Amino acid sequence: MRTLAGLSLLLIALAAPAAVVQPLGTSNYVLIPAAGSTPGVNGTFFRSDITIVNLADHAQNVEWEWLPEPGGIGASDGILIPAHSGIRSTDFVKEYVHTTGIGSLLVMAVTNVGPLPVVDPTGKLFVASRIWTQQPGTNGTTSQSLPAIPVATINTPSAAIFALGGADDPPSYRVNIGVVNLDFNHEQTFAITWGPPLGAPVQTGTAITLPPGSMLQVPANGACCTNPITITNITPPATRSNLWTAYGSTINNVTGDAWDEIAVAVTSP
Amino acid sequence: MRMRALTAFAILLVATSLSAAVVQPLGAGFQLLIPAAGSTPGVNGTFFRSDISILNLGGHDQIVQLQWLPEPGVSLPQPVVLTLKQSTGIRSADFVRDYMNQTGLGAILITAALNSDGTGIDQTGRLFVSSRIWTPQPGTNGTTSQDLPAIPASQLNTPAAAIFSMGGADDPPSYRTNVGIVNLDPAHAQTFYIIHFVQDPPAPITITLPPFSMQQVSLGTIVPGEQIQIQNITQTNKSNFWTAYGSTINNVTGDAWDELAVVGTTP
Numbered sequence: 001m002r003t004l005a006g007l008s009l010l011l012i013a014l015a016a017p018a019a020v021v022q023p024l025g026t027s028n029y030v031l032i033p034a035a036g037s038t039p040g041v042n043g044t045f046f047r048s049d050i051t052i053v054n055l056a057d058h059a060q061n062v063e064w065e066w067l068p069e070p071g072g073i074g075a076s077d078g079i080l081i082p083a084h085s086g087i088r089s090t091d092f093v094k095e096y097v098h099t100t101g102i103g104s105l106l107v108m109a110v111t112n113v114g115p116l117p118v119v120d121p122t123g124k125l126f127v128a129s130r131i132w133t134q135q136p137g138t139n140g141t142t143s144q145s146l147p148a149i150p151v152a153t154i155n156t157p158s159a160a161i162f163a164l165g166g167a168d169d170p171p172s173y174r175v176n177i178g179v180v181n182l183d184f185n186h187e188q189t190f191a192i193t194w195g196p197p198l199g200a201p202v203q204t205g206t207a208i209t210l211p212p213g214s215m216l217q218v219p220a221n222g223a224c225c226t227n228p229i230t231i232t233n234i235t236p237p238a239t240r241s242n243l244w245t246a247y248g249s250t251i252n253n254v255t256g257d258a259w260d261e262i263a264v265a266v267t268s269p
Numbered sequence: 270m271r272m273r274a275l276t277a278f279a280i281l282l283v284a285t286s287l288s289a290a291v292v293q294p295l296g297a298g299f300q301l302l303i304p305a306a307g308s309t310p311g312v313n314g315t316f317f318r319s320d321i322s323i324l325n326l327g328g329h330d331q332i333v334q335l336q337w338l339p340e341p342g343v344s345l346p347q348p349v350v351l352t353l354k355q356s357t358g359i360r361s362a363d364f365v366r367d368y369m370n371q372t373g374l375g376a377i378l379i380t381a382a383l384n385s386d387g388t389g390i391d392q393t394g395r396l397f398v399s400s401r402i403w404t405p406q407p408g409t410n411g412t413t414s415q416d417l418p419a420i421p422a423s424q425l426n427t428p429a430a431a432i433f434s435m436g437g438a439d440d441p442p443s444y445r446t447n448v449g450i451v452n453l454d455p456a457h458a459q460t461f462y463i464i465h466f467v468q469d470p471p472a473p474i475t476i477t478l479p480p481f482s483m484q485q486v487s488l489g490t491i492v493p494g495e496q497i498q499i500q501n502i503t504q505t506n507k508s509n510f511w512t513a514y515g516s517t518i519n520n521v522t523g524d525a526w527d528e529l530a531v532v533g534t535t536p
């Protein structure tokens with residue numbers, strides 16, 4: 001199936017999706033773009049299986065902060081992890097964050113515990129994350145894994161995502177786009193555009209506004225294959241921030257089979 | 270459902286390694302490795318294919334060399350060479366069959382090439398690559414899959430490696446785990462130990478990979494969170510030009526996820 005043998009790519013907001021990654025191993029401050037503990041449709045219940053391992057040679061205070069969807073309530077908590085040990089939970093959001101719903105999670109190694117934690121420059125945290133659910137009608141599961149992204153590497157003037165949608169049978173899949181606003185002082189407004197015409201200027205797109213420190217996932221119905229999905233920050237310049245990121249997620253409508261792609265930016269639109 | 274599956278587990282210090290769940294999105298590279306790809310039947314009516322996209326994000330047309338790295342026992346094929354126009358790309362839901370003209374399991378080294386015969390490395394090349402392995406799910410009209418990142422080959426320098434967070438924490442016996450190793454040394458075979466440390470004493474699996482090859486081995490059911498360590502025990506012509514990954518699969522649905530292993534310290 002050579003589904004697309006030669007396709008034009010949109011050059012405006014020529015962004016670079018994260019299918020190409022540099023494995024880093026650890027960081028002292030990472031973002032898990034999407035996590036949750038929330039019921040879905042048809043008997044599903046989505047949970048986050050999250051592992052945090054302290055690979056430093058010293059005990060490490062670790063704090064996490066929940067970035068909710070607009071209208072949701074943030075949460076934070078933490079734990080002391082001994083040197084060279086870790087924690088894992090198959091429902092981390094419920095068990096460790098003590099909340100429900102969908103959101104993003106910041107995980108940081110800190111030098112102090114409290115309302116104004118300071119990131120520990122010597123922290124070496126390994127973090128792994130997947131969202132999973134029991135597959136209705138079976139004794140098995142379905143899931144998608146999400147990378148943890150060092151917050152220090154996030155600097156996004158604009159972004160795009162390629163390679164979403166199911167190339168084998170596009171109508172059998174749906175696509176969601178998630179955007180995370182890591183600016184804790186200003187709301188940010190984004191325009192999301194997808195689909196043809198290829199090579200045409202980016203249109204205005206669907207606008208979403210995210211409060212400071214929040215995330216939102218929206219459907220991108222009909223997005224497929226290698227047509228780029230572009231995310232443009234259209235916040236007024238006075239408060240516009242590059243401290244945001246986005247991801248795309250494709251889900252098979254029958255089985256829940258899913259995969260994701262992180263978008264990052266390289267050029268301004 | 271077992272929650273807090275492991276609330277505090279010891280991490281073995283030998284070859285303290287760094288798994289690739291923490292990654293920096295790069296977007297593009299000039300020489301990229303897809304650690305596992307395939308076009309091969311599985312059990313129970315499954316058929317695994319690789320859905321791969323390659324896009325040329327560079328400012329010029331790009332010659333691209335695609336080298337299939339087979340499993341041991343399969344001859345190294347000639348590379349495939351193609352040209353991607355500026356800002357265009359290809360995608361196939363069965364890339365290994367359609368573009369590589371191969372079957373079975375292997376790895377793919379994708380190089381932005383300087384010359385029309387595919388030789389030379391164009392370090393100005395900017396290739397975006399995405400990859401997932403998928404199969405129709407037997408008994409349904411749907412699919413199951415796992416996505417694999419593409420990693421810059423030039424960054425590989427692996428004296429030892431380890432993998433965490435494999436195994437299914439919700440119900441360990443329902444999952445199996447595989448480990449794959451890719452030997453990118455073009456001239457020398459490499460021999461590896463694969464050890465998972467819950468075994469006491471550890472009983473390493475030993476595999477030898479010819480130059481430019483890959484192999485995936487089964488560890489069966491493992492204890493969630495146990496460290497899987499990969500050591501290069503080659504005696505002569507030992508190379509650090511290799512990488513490894515782990516993959517956990519649900520035995521009922523085929524739900525799967527993977528983790529890249531990256532450089533740690535020499536044991």
